[in-house]
Amino acid sequence: MAASVASRGTSPDPAPDLFKSEAEALEQARSTLALADADAQVYRTSLSELATHYERLMRETRRLIGRSDRAEREMNALNAQLQTLARQLEYRATHDALTGVLNRGAIIDMTAQALLHTGAVMIVLDIDHFKHVNDEFGHPAGDAVIRGIVDCLRQIVGEGAAIGRVGGEEFTVLIPGGQLEQGVKLAEAMRQAIAAHVFGAPVDRAITASFGVSANSAGTGFDTAYGLADTALYHAKRAGRNRVEVADDSV
CATH class of the missing domain: 3.30.70.270 (Reverse transcriptase/Diguanylate cyclase domain)
Incomplete structure (x- = not known):
């Protein structure tokens, strides 16, 4: 019984942060920017890492947009099919199958x-x-x-x-x-x-x-x-x- 209660009281795992690495790179860049006496190489390294993560973010965004566009097209096609099916069902419910006149x-x-x-x-x-x-x-x-x-x-x-x-x-x-x-x-x-x-x-x-x-x-x-x-x-x-x-x- 105690195990059952404990199981019910356990909260679900939080959803993973898809942009965790980008957030860390941004935070690192801010830390570097705050350094008053950092040399140029430190800034270049930080900027390079930030650019790398930004490029990955752009690729992922394009991929998600593409997937969203495909999903929207598929949804529109499905809605059109459902509307056609609804019209067909309505027609069959009100019309004689042999002649096509009203039943x-x-x-x-x-x-x-x-x-x-x-x-x-x-x-x-x-x-x-x-x-x-x-x-x-x-x-x-x-x-x-x-x-x-x-x-x-x-x-x-x-x-x-x-x-x-x-x-x-x-x-x-x-x-x-x-x-x-x-x-x-x-x-x-x-x-x-x-x-x-x-x-x-x-x-x-x-x-x-x-x-x-x-x-x-x-x-x-x-x-x-x-x-x-x-x-x-x-x-x-x-x-x-x-x-x-x-x-x-x-x-």
Whole structure:
């Protein structure tokens, strides 16, 4: 126990003085300078020693400055890499890996904010008979079809709207502050663009999509707005697919 207490009471060794020899040389030079009757050789010897230490000090200073500059450059490079990584992580957290559009969580958050502040038009679309594509041609071909659908959407959707993938073959297009007529026009343009696109091998045919549109005033809840658009999409499916339907109770 006594040894343990003594160990805890021992203070750490002081840090070594990196310039001890220079300090001693300087003190020696001051002592020599104070000598009233020293001859020239004593002064020359003292000055020579002081110059030697000064030169070493200069070399060490340059080395430390160089090391500091390298450390700063490395730190700046590391900070740049961290910022890039942060942006990549943020992108991956909010975007669909297959298509690059907003993922389910991100488009829901954006829609909820738009509904709260400005109201919004919601367009919900679903690829017609997509299960048949996967069953007949396989999932890689299905993924290619999904990417092709998104390419068609991007050709039509401008900067004032956002595209999100909310399910396997289901997407949402959000128009913050939009009007019903604007949403219907945009949905019809997207429908036509998809229907006119011929997908490559192994599908080698056109694919269609069905659309539901709801217009929602500020303060409308997300579930209400989405439910209206989804019901309209259901009517479009029941009415023969490859069409745009509007929610009866858009608010």
